[in-house]
Amino acid sequence: MNSDPTANTDKTVSTDTAVKADATVSKKKPVLEVRNLRVEFAGRRGALVAVDDVSFEVNEGEVLGVVGESGAGKSMTGAAIIRLLEPPGHIAGGEVWLDGQRIDNLSTEEMRRVRGKRIGMVFQDPLTSLNPLYTVGKQLIETILTHEDMSESQARERAIQLLAEVGIPAPERRIDQYPHQFSGGMRQRVVIALALCVNPRMIVADEPTTALDVSIQAQIIKLLKNLCEEHGAAVMLITHDMGVIAETADRVAVMYAGRIVEIGPVRDVIKNAKHPYTEGLMGSIPVVGHDLERLAQIEGSMPRLTEIPPGCPFNPRCPHAFDRCRVERPNLIQAGPTRAACWLHDTPAQAAE
Amino acid sequence: MQVENPILAVENLSKSFDVSAPLLRRIVRREGRSTLKAVDGIDFAIPRGKTLSLVGESGCGKSTVARLVVGLYTPTRGRIVFDGVDLAAKRSRSEMASVRKRFQMIFQDPFASLNPRWRVHDIIAEPIRAHGLAENERDVSRRVALNLERVKLSARDGEKFPHEFSGGQRQRISIARALASEPEFLVCDEPTSALDVSVQAQILNLMKDLQRELGLSYLFISHDLAVVYHIADYLGVMYLGRLVEVGPAREIFQNPQHPYTRMLLDAIPDLEMTGRKRIPVGGEVPSPIAPPPGCHFNPRCPFANERCVAETPGLTRLGEREVRCHAVEEGRLEADVQRVREQSPAA
Numbered sequence: 233m234n235s236d237p238t239a240n241t242d243k244t245v246s247t248d249t250a251v252k253a254d255a256t257v258s259k260k261k262p263v264l265e266v267r268n269l270r271v272e273f274a275g276r277r278g279a280l281v282a283v284d285d286v287s288f289e290v291n292e293g294e295v296l297g298v299v300g301e302s303g304a305g306k307s308m309t310g311a312a313i314i315r316l317l318e319p320p321g322h323i324a325g326g327e328v329w330l331d332g333q334r335i336d337n338l339s340t341e342e343m344r345r346v347r348g349k350r351i352g353m354v355f356q357d358p359l360t361s362l363n364p365l366y367t368v369g370k371q372l373i374e375t376i377l378t379h380e381d382m383s384e385s386q387a388r389e390r391a392i393q394l395l396a397e398v399g400i401p402a403p404e405r406r407i408d409q410y411p412h413q414f415s416g417g418m419r420q421r422v423v424i425a426l427a428l429c430v431n432p433r434m435i436v437a438d439e440p441t442t443a444l445d446v447s448i449q450a451q452i453i454k455l456l457k458n459l460c461e462e463h464g465a466a467v468m469l470i471t472h473d474m475g476v477i478a479e480t481a482d483r484v485a486v487m488y489a490g491r492i493v494e495i496g497p498v499r500d501v502i503k504n505a506k507h508p509y510t511e512g513l514m515g516s517i518p519v520v521g522h523d524l525e526r527l528a529q530i531e532g533s534m535p536r537l538t539e540i541p542p543g544c545p546f547n548p549r550c551p552h553a554f555d556r557c558r559v560e561r562p563n564l565i566q567a568g569p570t571r572a573a574c575w576l577h578d579t580p581a582q583a584a585e
Numbered sequence: 586m587q588v589e590n591p592i593l594a595v596e597n598l599s600k601s602f603d604v605s606a607p608l609l610r611r612i613v614r615r616e617g618r619s620t621l622k623a624v625d626g627i628d629f630a631i632p633r634g635k636t637l638s639l640v641g642e643s644g645c646g647k648s649t650v651a652r653l654v655v656g657l658y659t660p661t662r663g664r665i666v667f668d669g670v671d672l673a674a675k676r677s678r679s680e681m682a683s684v685r686k687r688f689q690m691i692f693q694d695p696f697a698s699l700n701p702r703w704r705v706h707d708i709i710a711e712p713i714r715a716h717g718l719a720e721n722e723r724d725v726s727r728r729v730a731l732n733l734e735r736v737k738l739s740a741r742d743g744e745k746f747p748h749e750f751s752g753g754q755r756q757r758i759s760i761a762r763a764l765a766s767e768p769e770f771l772v773c774d775e776p777t778s779a780l781d782v783s784v785q786a787q788i789l790n791l792m793k794d795l796q797r798e799l800g801l802s803y804l805f806i807s808h809d810l811a812v813v814y815h816i817a818d819y820l821g822v823m824y825l826g827r828l829v830e831v832g833p834a835r836e837i838f839q840n841p842q843h844p845y846t847r848m849l850l851d852a853i854p855d856l857e858m859t860g861r862k863r864i865p866v867g868g869e870v871p872s873p874i875a876p877p878p879g880c881h882f883n884p885r886c887p888f889a890n891e892r893c894v895a896e897t898p899g900l901t902r903l904g905e906r907e908v909r910c911h912a913v914e915e916g917r918l919e920a921d922v923q924r925v926r927e928q929s930p931a932a
Contacts, residue, residue: 301781302752417869445642446808448869450852472781475811475854502856516786518815519856520838526793527786527815533751534781 262289262329263466264313264434269326271305271312271490273537280537282308282321284490290434295460295467297481297498299474301513303534305490306470310436312336313468314351315343331433349379352427352465354456356439358419361426362411368395368422369407372429379430394425399455417448424456431463438470453480474517478502486510489535489545496570506572508550544575552576587905591630591666592770592802593654593688598663600624600649604874621874623649625826626663628907631770631819636796636803638817638834640810640849642870645823647806651774654804655690656681667770686716689763693775695755699747705758706743709733712766732761736791753784760791764799774806789816810853814838822846825873825881832906842908842918844886880911888912888921 271283283305290296300306311317313328315336328336335346347353355361363371372391373384380387388407395403398421411419420440427435440456441449457480460467469481477484477498485495486507494507505511515528532549535541541548547557556575567577588594605611605618624646631637639647652658654665656672665672670684689712692698699708709729712718719725730740736757747755756776763771776792777785793816795801807813813820813834820834822845830843841847868885871877880898883889892911900907901914912918 301783415869445870446810446852447642447848450854453854473854474782475856478856479854513783516783517856518786518789518811520811520814520850520853522814524815526790529786529790530783533753533784 262291263331264290264468265327265329266309266313267327267329269309269312269328270324271308271317271321272324274320274322277538279324281324281540282490282537283312285326286487286490286492287326288485288492288495290466290468292466293461293464294483295457295469295481297477297484298468298470298487299472299477299484300487301472301534303489303537304487306472306487307438308490309487310438310468310470314347314353314436316347345379348375348432349430350433352430352432352435354420354423354427354435354437354440356442358416358423358443359411361423362419364411367408367410368414372407372422372426375426376429391425391429394429395422397459398422398425398428399451400425416444417451420444420448420452421455424452424459428459428463428465432465435460435465435467436470437467439472440469441476442471442473449476450479456480474502474514486513489540490537491545491573492564493546493574494570494572495564500569504568504570506567506570506577507546507574508552508576509546510572512549544573588630588632590633592633592668593804594628594630594664594666595650595654596628596664596666597626598624598628598650598653598665599626599661600646600653600658601661619874622826622876623873624653624660627821627823627826627828629819629821629828629831631802631804633769633802634796634800635818636805636816637819637821638805638807638813639821639823640807640813641823642808644825644870644873646826646873647808647823648774650823651690651772651804651806655688655772656685682716686712686718686766687768688770688772689766689768691756691759691763691771691773691776694779695752695759696779698759699755701747703746704743705733705745705747705750708747708758709743709762709765712762716766718766728765732764735764735795736761751784752780753787756780756784756788757791760788760795764795769800770802770804772804772806775808776805777812778807778809785812792816810849822849825870825876827881827909828907829882829910830906830908832904836904836906842903842906842913843882843910844888844912844918845882847922848885880909887925888918 267287269283269286270281272279272281286309288296298306298309312323323336327334330350335343338346369388369391372394373387376387376390392403392407395407400406400418400421414422437456441452444452453476471477481498483496484498484501485492486501488509494501494505494510501510502514505514512528512530516530518527530549535545543559544557544562547553550557562573562575564571564573565577600623601620602623603618604621606616629637639650641647649658653660660673667684667688672684706729709732710725713725713728719728729743733740733742738754738757747758750758777788780788789812796803805816817834819832820837821828821831822843824845830837830846837846841850871884877884879894879896883893886893898909898911898914900909912921
């Protein structure tokens, strides 16, 4: 089904119309455009498809949340965009456009200049994304000097200013300290400062708050959001935590088994989910103030990459599955303000449009 | 908390760890020994068939309490009374054996807590054999099958190895192993933190079903307040080794007293998207090696005064609830909250 060329052209057509529909929602121009991205892992028994035909765009000043459970392909999508996929993973199809320039086919050297300068990154674990042998100041200054034409003392001044901006007290003193002298929350602030240090257009944040305690988490979310507004950067926020998405994102893409199953404004997706998976996921989250004897649960678990069922990948767990779901794979279909990859929304009225 | 005939009660429980530098360095630098008070004089009791949850941020000592209760650490001070028997006073293995099978533990990481070289059957059979519960091997197999079915796995899954299961299924195996010695009380240390939300819902539902069917009592350690709201009857909030507030869970969620409890509840991401206003709390948890004097929360507390810096707060009883806060004791908290709320700019 996936290798069928006619099916592929079909997909492109449907995404094009979908892009138009989205453009009417937000009039800002997209900073990042991902078109039909496909990530494969070469293996002895053929390629495993980790990200399958994923298309979305992130607009100027917008936070796009990407949410899903482990193995859904959300981090793979992020890694593919910044071209940091670990082999044998590789981009097997699709295009990535940054500010009107295609970046998925750049050489390694060209991509190095894009990364850091035009796309910033924030990873989950602040301790592994900082070098323990260098002071945080050295790491910040190195990054600034790589991408900007300024003197070392200017770069140092900029670094101090950045540390102050991310809320680190006494930055003149802290700049000469090593990462182990910072607490977890402070380290994540340094990582954010690193990502922002040359005013990138786009920030890919992969689980930036997962390793932090709840009280620190709230501080970091607020910081990330404020800074992106001030710097006008677009953010792709990858997380498994719907609460973080609800607080931060403007739009959200829900991923399942390597595909986007639903994408739309965050309020609509959370309050009025159109895809049965999103609906099930929202129901399974315990909420303070909701007295329930039992949580709604989705039976079973996400299929392994080797065992993705034909048709809609969610069909074995879906309470509404019918014959078509087991044979034919749904593309994203407009369903109210959001789009969902579900045949339930493929009504005749929709087809006529 | 006054509880009649509790399944577990801890009284003035403390655990200190020696974190001193090596002897030679201490002599050279003329330093003394330094200790870390991981758990500092806590009291709580769990009624039979109920769940008490301990919440707090990393480093607050909640996992240490779990390990103390099951006997993986020996307490520095205090009593752990399980069904009238003081566990801390028991020393010999034979004395412990009779009570030990009555409580079990479930760990956070289902990938690290199951032996990868053992078949699931042997993993679950171990406590049955260790406590001599079965008469013969057929009885062992029968009990293993029963426990696998209790956690909604198939009896045939016993033939497999742990790596053949997903994270959620492995946590079911951990629960089956914990249930194998027919315990009355389970200590669960973050049992769903390593799981995805949809799998977490399955495990939480299973734990509630088992509690109802088998009359189990739980000590449930978690950092996720939404999970705690769903599962707990009683709630204890820990901060830097001390229990700052303890009482019926619903009551605390509806009307938190201690400023730290208020802050924790305030920090829960707002899934309802009501746009509610928050009182901002800055700062981070200080190092437990050198905690601030007086009330440990005073450097982050918007309501702290001189007394909070100087004096460790004692216990204030409010109905079934116990709070350790000077502002609550003096009855000035509500007015202070009002004042801070007016001062903070509208968010």
